[in-house]
Amino acid sequence: MQEGWVVSAHGRHYGVELADGSVRQSYPRGKKAQAAVGDRVRISLQGDNEGAIEAVLPRRNLLFRSDQQRSKQFAANLDTLLLVVATEPEFSADLLGRSLVAAASAGVPATILLNKVDRPARLAAARERLARYPEIGVPVLELSALDAEAARARLAPVLAGRISLLLGQSGMGKSTLLNALVPEAGAATREHSEALGTGRHTTTSTRLYHLPEALTRPGAPGHLIDSPGFQGFGLAHLSREDVERGFPEFAPFAAQCRFYNCTHRHEPGCAVLAALETGRIDTERHALYMRILAENEAAERY
Template identity: 65%
Template sequence: MAKPALQGRVVAAHGRHYRVAIDHTDQLRQCYPRGKKTGIAVGDRVSVLPEGEQEGAITEILPRRNLFYRSDAQRSKLFAANIDQLLLVLASEPEFSEDLLGRALVAASSADIPAHIVLNKSDLPTTAAARARLAATEALGVPVHTLCALDAAQVHERLEPLLRGRCTLLLGQSGMGKSTLLNALVPDAQAATQAHSIALGTGRHTTTHTRLYALPGGGDLIDSPGFQAFGLQHLGPQDIEHGFPEFAPAVAQCRFYNCTHQHEPGCGVLAAVTRGEISAQRHALYLRILAENEAARRY
């Protein structure tokens, strides 16, 4: 007699291997997608057909509140599903990319996911200059939390109130100190990562591994691999515009209802850029993303 399907939450992912925490139990099952099913992310709620005592087949992804991911011509990278907020980790050294930061914020805004920035390595003398580079982003309403991840007490004081009771995706470029921050927030993160890597058959923790951790003070933290690119080819023109919320007041002033805010006469957005009300750097990013996605559709 076939066992009934179970429901649970994906708490770790590596390739086509997933760990699923089964609802209302302490079971963690090693699962794989049934057939060619793809597109499963950590944080997804799924249906699982049990196989043996500790394994299972994922047969369905249950409805999501949101999905945060990047995409380019080759592939999509799913970071997490059903998250409450994004925590982007930056540092003054190595110098962070404002382009990558802007793209991550566009992805978050287009999915209506609130974002916060952690400026790490506050013990370095270059922090003031990095903080100044973030002034325009902070002016958009994105909070910036400056700290040193090596100071665990400071990390808890500054971030625990923000994280408590929420599911947060931790994201950052390589070298920003994201792992140090994770270890400050979840002291047993390294041990848990090693245990789950063994369970997934992946050996050591690698850059393709995504993992959800329960925070000691309440809430969940999803650790995702560092990134060096952030394509947004899954976004259409309206989604891209939605990713720039500061455009909204000016869009209402556009002469044409289908204005693309690139070159049209009477464009409220272009006028606002000229007046300095919208950042020229942000508008340039908007144009780059539009151009990249249009080029991708042609090929």
């Protein structure tokens, strides 16, 4: 038996890195061995280069999404979540908000990266759509993955000493950014999939890369995980309270609701709804909160 680190996941195929730096193709043995990238695992060596995952060691956190049918694990043991959006194609505020709810309930701090600022046509509109997030504790960093040097300088302080996950819709530039930060990653980007005619989603598996020394501090190595773009983000695993925690701007008002168990949807004396009326809470954000609860209720989650 050896301890290892899950550095890639594609269905039931996992890459597990061992202490000597070698990576073993490994398979989970049984349900208890369902691992995610970033997990520490115990494997038994099989032959010269394979392994069987016997156990997943306790994790600090696990980021995932779920709907009625299935749940999808993104990654485990994260220090920070980098939510990648772009000036174009237009990003979905709904998916961004859902990612933030998942991050809040997993206890992973998030930063929004607004990519493709070299395309000025939609820059002002994108900035406006992101203006509320810093107020709720989610910083927004602007960059262009095509300007690798500037992107490295901007992100080095965020990446050093941390395990970070790039998450976002397809086409936002996650893999292009990864290649700018870790040149030897050589990850496929949209250009490659267009040349090969392999369809809209370019990245199909989740993979962890070790950051070069230039992006880290001595004694504080950093790691960056690239993941496939998603089109839906169910939160069926969350209770109503968990969902509410993803909307920290409700908190100061929620404390003043008439009923201690107010759900901020229709109750009389609800201070959150009052704040919505006066524009102190964003209409789109409250609508997202309502949508998530309605979805979970339709699934008879509560």
